[in-house]
Amino acid sequence: MLSFIARRVLAAVGTLVLSSVLVFLAVQALPGDVATQVLGKDATPDAVAALREKLELDQPAWERYADWIGGAVHGDFGLSLVSGKAVGGEVSMYLGNSALIALVTVLFAVTGSIVLGIVAGLYRDRWPDHLISTVSLIGMSVPEFVVATVLVLCFSVALPLFPAVVLYGPEATVGQLMPAVWLPALALAVVMAAYIVRMARTSVIDVMAGEYVTTARLKGLSTWRVVTRHALPSALLPTLHVIALNVAWLAGGVAVVENVFNYPGIGKLMLASVQNRDLPVIQAIALISALVYVVCNLAADLGAMALNPKLRTRGRTR
Amino acid sequence: MPDIHHPGRRSVLAAAAAGSASLGASWLLTGCTGASAAPALPEGAKAGTPDRGGTLRIARPPASEAETLDPASALSAYEYLGALYNRLVRIGGDGDLAPDLAESWEPDAKARTWTFRIRKGVAFHDGRELTSADAAYTLRHILAKETASPQAAVLAPLIDPAKLRTPDAHTLVVPLKSPNAEFPSLLTHYNCYVIPDGSARGIGRTGIGTGPFKLESFAPAGPGRITAFKDHWAGRPVLDAIDFYSVADMSARSNALLAGQVDLLSQTNLDFATARVVAASDRATIARVENAQWYVLPMLTTEKPFTDVRVRQAMKLAYDPEHVVKVALQGAGTPGWDNPVPPSDPAHLGAHPKHDPEQARHLLKKAGQEGLTVDLYTSSYDPIFTPMALAYQDSAKRAGIRVRVKTASADSYYTQIWMKKPLMATYWYTGRPVDQLFTQVFRGGSSYNETAWSDKAFDALLDRARQETDDERRRELYGEAQTFVVEKGGAMTPMFADRLVGISRKVRGYAEHGFEFDYLGIGLKGA
Numbered sequence: 001m002l003s004f005i006a007r008r009v010l011a012a013v014g015t016l017v018l019s020s021v022l023v024f025l026a027v028q029a030l031p032g033d034v035a036t037q038v039l040g041k042d043a044t045p046d047a048v049a050a051l052r053e054k055l056e057l058d059q060p061a062w063e064r065y066a067d068w069i070g071g072a073v074h075g076d077f078g079l080s081l082v083s084g085k086a087v088g089g090e091v092s093m094y095l096g097n098s099a100l101i102a103l104v105t106v107l108f109a110v111t112g113s114i115v116l117g118i119v120a121g122l123y124r125d126r127w128p129d130h131l132i133s134t135v136s137l138i139g140m141s142v143p144e145f146v147v148a149t150v151l152v153l154c155f156s157v158a159l160p161l162f163p164a165v166v167l168y169g170p171e172a173t174v175g176q177l178m179p180a181v182w183l184p185a186l187a188l189a190v191v192m193a194a195y196i197v198r199m200a201r202t203s204v205i206d207v208m209a210g211e212y213v214t215t216a217r218l219k220g221l222s223t224w225r226v227v228t229r230h231a232l233p234s235a236l237l238p239t240l241h242v243i244a245l246n247v248a249w250l251a252g253g254v255a256v257v258e259n260v261f262n263y264p265g266i267g268k269l270m271l272a273s274v275q276n277r278d279l280p281v282i283q284a285i286a287l288i289s290a291l292v293y294v295v296c297n298l299a300a301d302l303g304a305m306a307l308n309p310k311l312r313t314r315g316r317t318r
Numbered sequence: 319m320p321d322i323h324h325p326g327r328r329s330v331l332a333a334a335a336a337g338s339a340s341l342g343a344s345w346l347l348t349g350c351t352g353a354s355a356a357p358a359l360p361e362g363a364k365a366g367t368p369d370r371g372g373t374l375r376i377a378r379p380p381a382s383e384a385e386t387l388d389p390a391s392a393l394s395a396y397e398y399l400g401a402l403y404n405r406l407v408r409i410g411g412d413g414d415l416a417p418d419l420a421e422s423w424e425p426d427a428k429a430r431t432w433t434f435r436i437r438k439g440v441a442f443h444d445g446r447e448l449t450s451a452d453a454a455y456t457l458r459h460i461l462a463k464e465t466a467s468p469q470a471a472v473l474a475p476l477i478d479p480a481k482l483r484t485p486d487a488h489t490l491v492v493p494l495k496s497p498n499a500e501f502p503s504l505l506t507h508y509n510c511y512v513i514p515d516g517s518a519r520g521i522g523r524t525g526i527g528t529g530p531f532k533l534e535s536f537a538p539a540g541p542g543r544i545t546a547f548k549d550h551w552a553g554r555p556v557l558d559a560i561d562f563y564s565v566a567d568m569s570a571r572s573n574a575l576l577a578g579q580v581d582l583l584s585q586t587n588l589d590f591a592t593a594r595v596v597a598a599s600d601r602a603t604i605a606r607v608e609n610a611q612w613y614v615l616p617m618l619t620t621e622k623p624f625t626d627v628r629v630r631q632a633m634k635l636a637y638d639p640e641h642v643v644k645v646a647l648q649g650a651g652t653p654g655w656d657n658p659v660p661p662s663d664p665a666h667l668g669a670h671p672k673h674d675p676e677q678a679r680h681l682l683k684k685a686g687q688e689g690l691t692v693d694l695y696t697s698s699y700d701p702i703f704t705p706m707a708l709a710y711q712d713s714a715k716r717a718g719i720r721v722r723v724k725t726a727s728a729d730s731y732y733t734q735i736w737m738k739k740p741l742m743a744t745y746w747y748t749g750r751p752v753d754q755l756f757t758q759v760f761r762g763g764s765s766y767n768e769t770a771w772s773d774k775a776f777d778a779l780l781d782r783a784r785q786e787t788d789d790e791r792r793r794e795l796y797g798e799a800q801t802f803v804v805e806k807g808g809a810m811t812p813m814f815a816d817r818l819v820g821i822s823r824k825v826r827g828y829a830e831h832g833f834e835f836d837y838l839g840i841g842l843k844g845a
Contacts, residue, residue: 036733047466081381083538105589137608149569157599164577165570167563169540170843259567262574268566272539275729276382 008301012294019290027282030274051296055081055279068185068283087280091269091288093170098258100177102250104185105192110243113193115202118235120165124205133198140194143255148187148260154169155183164263172264182274188253192246199242203235210234211300244300248293277297298318329446331407332829342379359590359597359604359650359818368826368841370555373559377571377580380539380564386522387536389511389725392461396508397562397584398536401544401837402443403511403527406434407489407502408451409749413664415502418514419528420490421449429499429787432714433492440551441804442514443525443532450484455515457482457492465518469509469767497785499792504749508833528837530555539564556827556841562774568592572820575602579841581822585837587611588818590648591702595818601821607830609652609660612746613706615694616768619808621740627806630687633692635671636678636717637710642812645712646705649820655803658755661814662831665752665793667800678717694824695742697731703743706812737768739807744768748814749832752796758779776802 035051056064071078077087113136120132139147146226156164166172166180207213216226255267263266266285272280328743378397385395389403407423410416420434440448458479460467476494484490494501497514504510513530524531528551531544544560548554563580566570571611572592574580588596588604597604617624617633624630639653649831652661655670682688696703696712704725709720726735750758761780762772779802789807803809822826824843829836 046463080383149573152573152577156573160577164573165565166578167375167541167565167574167579169537169564199507260570260573261563262567262570272566273384290810 005302008298012298016287016290016296020069020287021065023283023286024061024068027279028061030277033234048270051081068121068280072121072284072287080278081280082276082278087284089280090170091266091284093308094266094269095215095288097170097172097177097263098254098267100174100216100256101181101185101188101254101265101316102247102265104181105188106243106247107249108185109190109193109196110245113196114200114236114239116193117197117239118204118232119202120197121208121235122223122227124201129201133201135234136197138194139190140198141212142191143261144187144191145255147190148184148257151183151187152260158225166264167262168264170264170269173256177263180261180263184254184257184263187257187260188250190248194238195242195246200235203238204231207234208229240303241300244296244303249297269273320770332428333502335365338480352360353622359593359606361606361669366826366843368556368839368843369412370556370841371558371841372842373561374557374582374842375561375563375580376582377563377565377574378655379571379586381536383472384712385538387479387524387525387533388518389513390456390465390469390509392466392468395536395542396511397531397540398525398542398544398773399508399511400534400833400835401531401560402525402529403513404440404503404509404529405424405510405512406436407505408832409503409751411507411829411831411834413662415506415751417451420424420502422629423502425499425787427500428788429497429501429785430494432490432492432494432501434502436488437488437551438488440528441549442528443547443625444514446514448512449487449515450490451487451515452483453490454482455517459513459518460509462518467509469504469507472504472758476504485534498753499787500751500753500784505834506751507754513751531560534559550838552838555838560837570598575820575822577601580821580830581825582821586820587701587815588819588820590650593818593820601823602820605819605821605825605828607817607819607829609662609748609814610798610831611651611702611815612658612811613702613813613815614658614661614746614768615710615741615810615812616737616745617808617810618740618770619736619772620770623685623687623690624740624808626685626687628681628807629687631680631685631691631692631805632678632685632717633714633719634678634804635681636719637713637812638673639812640673641713642706642709644703645709647813650656651813651815654809654813655766656798656807656809658752658759658803658809658811659752659796659800660748660750663752665796665800667797669801670804675717678719682718687838688719689720691722693724693739695724695726695735697728697735697738697743699728700743700745701813702745707743709813710810712843735772745815746751747833749834753784756796756803760807760809771806771808773802773806776806812823 035048037056068078075088078093079085080087080090083090116132122131123129150166155161162183163180166177168176213226216230222225254265255270258265259271260269269281270285325771359429376397381393381395385393387395387398387402404416404419406420408416408418419437419440421437423432423434424489425432427582436448436450436453443447445682453570457477459477460463461470461477476498477492477497478495481493485491514526517526526538530547530550532547534543534545536542541564543559546555546557558823565574569585571583571586573587575583575596575598593604596602617630619625634656639655643649643651657667657670659666682690690815694707696707711723714721736744757780759770760767760768760776762777776799779795779799783792786792825840826843827839827841828837829839
């Protein structure tokens with residue numbers, strides 16, 4: 001089991017290193033001269049030349065990569081080209097705001113969709129299943145900005161329950177952001193839940209057809225007990241992976257939704273940084289996103305192992 | 319480029335995502351409000367007097383986090399400037415110069431030395447009285463190399479900062495390096511707001527000026543608040559305060575307006591679909607800034623086939639500006655007839671060559687360019703670019719010109735396409751005095767000469783015009799300059815477009831033209 005964990009962790013680190021190289025290369029390939037883009041189009045040629053020099057754009061790429069990755073390992077992502085502040089601090093401030101949305105989204109999406117998935121699975125091919133499956137298919141197909149816009153239309157414009165946009169900056173407190181969290185979280189949850197619902201439904205169907213469920217039924221247990229004690233834990237297992245992947249997706253999918261709501265999160269910072277060619281910020285965010293992705297996957301794998309006796313013992317028997 | 323893409327630069331953010339998002343938004347909203355027939359857009363802002371007091375909430379596109387309140391800077395927070403500061407001279411509603419901090423100004427007989435009389439009894443927000451020293455300091459600050467002001471390029475050839483004189487506390491004497499009868503008009507630029515003597519280091523954060531509002535808080539690319547300055551020399555403003563919020567996405571800005579979270583979207587030219595949705599709402603409506611945007615299809619005169627003046631003429635005669643206005647602007651604007659001087663400018667020349675595809679064909683044949691095919695670049699940077707390009711393509715077909723419309727990425731459009739590709743779409747704000755317009759955009763070698771056009775005869779004509787002290791005669795010369803540009807220059811100017819501004823139905827006294835925004839008179843009903 002230990003060697004399995006070690007291999008998994010090693011692979012994760014490898015993925016991270018590879019993605020850091022790709023991130024660095026991709027950022028270099030962005031069209032547009034960095035210095036011009038940072039200073040704005042009104043900049044004088046002198047200012048542009050000075051900035052190019054300051055950014056050491058004349059140095060070879062591998063040297064700049066080494067500098068960057070060396071600092072990043074210690075949590076030093078350099079200074080923002082635009083604000084001149086430390087990237088690490090700035091990114092973590094925005095990241096915190098996004099985490100608030102992500103947390104609420106995951107709570108919404110996971111609890112809601114598992115319940116719906118189980119109901120659909122238990123009522124297979126009857127109307128609750130048809131209804132839930134259709135709705136989740138729609139949720140899967142509609143882009144998140146459309147869902148977000150519909151929610152704004154319904155709950156901000158027509159029925160003013162929630163703010164349509166966030167007017168605070170990134171320094172906003174949790175209390176200030178709280179009223180604005182629900183709609184973006186709901187929009188993301190709708191898109192994300194669809195996958196989990198379908199996965200949970202399939203698992204429940206598989207499990208309920210299994211022999212031990214039949215045995216449990218024959219023992220005279222109520223359906224409720226069969227579902228909660230026997231079917232649910234087994235059904236959750238494959239769902240876990242889908243949840244982990246979706247949490248990782250959140251890191252990227254949140255960008256569009258944050259923009260619709262003007263929410264001061266990491267997605268909005270990313271877009272602004274790309275527009276300004278704020279390279280250190282873009283690189284830091286991309287690397288952190290990769291980290292979230294890798295960690296989520298790793299957690300899902302290890303979690304699955306912890307839950308599944310077969311996987312857990314495989315290493316020992318070999 | 320001073321003024322030009324000031325607004326656009328900020329609204330590009332996520333243009334790809336936002337573009338489709340706003341489309342989706344407007345479509346959904348139109349669908350949901352049950353507006354089957356598109357409602358007509360209102361002609362103007364609501365008239366009537368505002369109530370005294372209240373706080374106006376303005377959503378603006380965020381600039382970069384490097385933005386500053388220093389008016390001279392290339393990264394100044396444009397929306398705050400007119401509220402916090404005054405200039406010596408401004409442009410009035412009729413397009414002519416109007417006094418601001420200078421009560422009057424006069425040249426010597428040769429227009430070589432200008433004397434400005436500075437208004438008395440004007441206080442800065444910190445209580446100090448305005449003197450001519452502040453005015454002189456402001457000019458020196460703009461010219462100083464470390465300020466890197468875009469307006470320095472315009473003023474430096476004219477002013478030697480060491481020669482500015484202040485004979486008394488309310489007189490500023492500006493000797494020029496060469497005669498210029500239009501000099502005061504160059505001071506109407508928004509980089510020229512007057513700041514206190516010696517304030518260069520702190521002005522970017524303090525925002526101390528003589529304007530109708532004083533700064534309470536400011537965060538670069540973030541929220542800020544300004545409050546009424548009770549001792550303002552022209553009386554206190556109607557409002558108690560203005561809150562500024564920065565909202566990057568265009569559909570998010572209009573959602574904020576529709577939801578009643580803000581009262582005005584500054585520097586946002588709404589696309590027609592969104593404008594209709596806004597106009598149909600109970601809370602918000604549309605105000606127009608007439609002919610506020612000057613749309614251009616620049617041809618690089620240094621690139622084939624546009625090196626040939628006959629090809630340039632053919633490109634202009636080939637298309638019908640009225641068709642472009644009808645298609646791309648849905649009628650909300652004025653045909654430009656390739657004359658960059660807007661119709662609202664007193665120097666505007668009305669005469670123009672007629673649309674003539676046959677003549678265009680003939681010219682192309684003579685130039686050996688029959689069946690010409692050209693690439694025209696656009697992007698989602700501005701909602702009008704692509705419709706304009708398609709309308710041009712459609713119109714020029716009659717002259718046998720094949721136009722291939724190419725869409726480039728919005729966020730690097732002004733670094734990769736503008737002034738680099740031979741033919742593309744762009745726009746500027748209008749409100750630039752005629753001399754500044756020609757000097758900055760059409761004079762050979764100037765930094766924003768986007769067609770790289772260089773014609774000695776034209777430059778000489780400009781020199782003659784600015785030295786001419788007889789107003790009538792000078793206006794004639796600027797008329798000749800317009801004819802020159804239309805006949806020989808590289809810029810096609812299909813149209814001047816109205817800017818569609820989203821405002822709350824509570825807003826009264828909204829007035830904006832060129833770079834002028836009336837911060838004194840704007841207010842709210844039921845504030």
